[in-house]
Amino acid sequence: MKYIGFILFTVMTNAAAQLMLKHGMMTMGPLSFAGVNPILKILQIVFSPWVFFGLLTFVISMASHLFVLSKVELSFAYPFLSLAYVAVAVFAYFVFREDLNALRIAGIAFICVGTVLIAQSGRAHDEPATVSSPTVQTSELTR
Template identity: 25%
Template sequence: MGYLYIFGTIFFTVYGQIMLKWRISKYSGLPDGLQEKVFFLLKLLFDPLILSGFLSAFVASLFWMAAMTKFDLSYAYPFMSLSFMLVFLLSIFLFHEAVTAHKMIGLFLIIAGIIVTSQSA
């Protein structure tokens, strides 16, 4: 059950990040003036799908609290790096973001780190 809690944390974290990027990209860029920035950010804040991204961060924190009842922090936390990997992969497919050698090396190092730290249980 503990791994389900970690999976829930990762799932809702990734969902929130992808949803925020997707919805924000539908709007124009951040305006220059202070008043325009405030109105722009308020408009984003009340977008229902952006709100779902914020809600998913809250739900992820509930899953994380449950995971902390099952695992040591030093064991469970490296699994959170999987969210970096998933966001990276989804950003390529959903947003057509560039894949560079540096990003691929970084992704490989994250995966290697997860494997190494998970062996320490």
């Protein structure tokens, strides 16, 4: 649980990147490659402000995730990324007025429960494992 802050930072930057990319693509309008050089169109997309900062935020998120992976087990850290879906769904509902129906809410609840269960099960690599062994007195060794 020592690195939970870094894990949540990774999740939130991942979600923020998704929201920025969505906003950027909405401001560009419908995409059409008809009569346009595809490479120029891709560059136009990548260098539009919201898309560019969304991609930059993904890089920050990935750097944070790499740090997390150096400290905790993959099977512990990776499921937390599903919380990005939760954040994106909630923010998309409020910001973009996207649908958040009962089935999506149920799915979000399952994701949250599963993440809590995983959070309760994990520990970092550098945290020593506690091994309960009976203490032996030195006088007992000489017998």
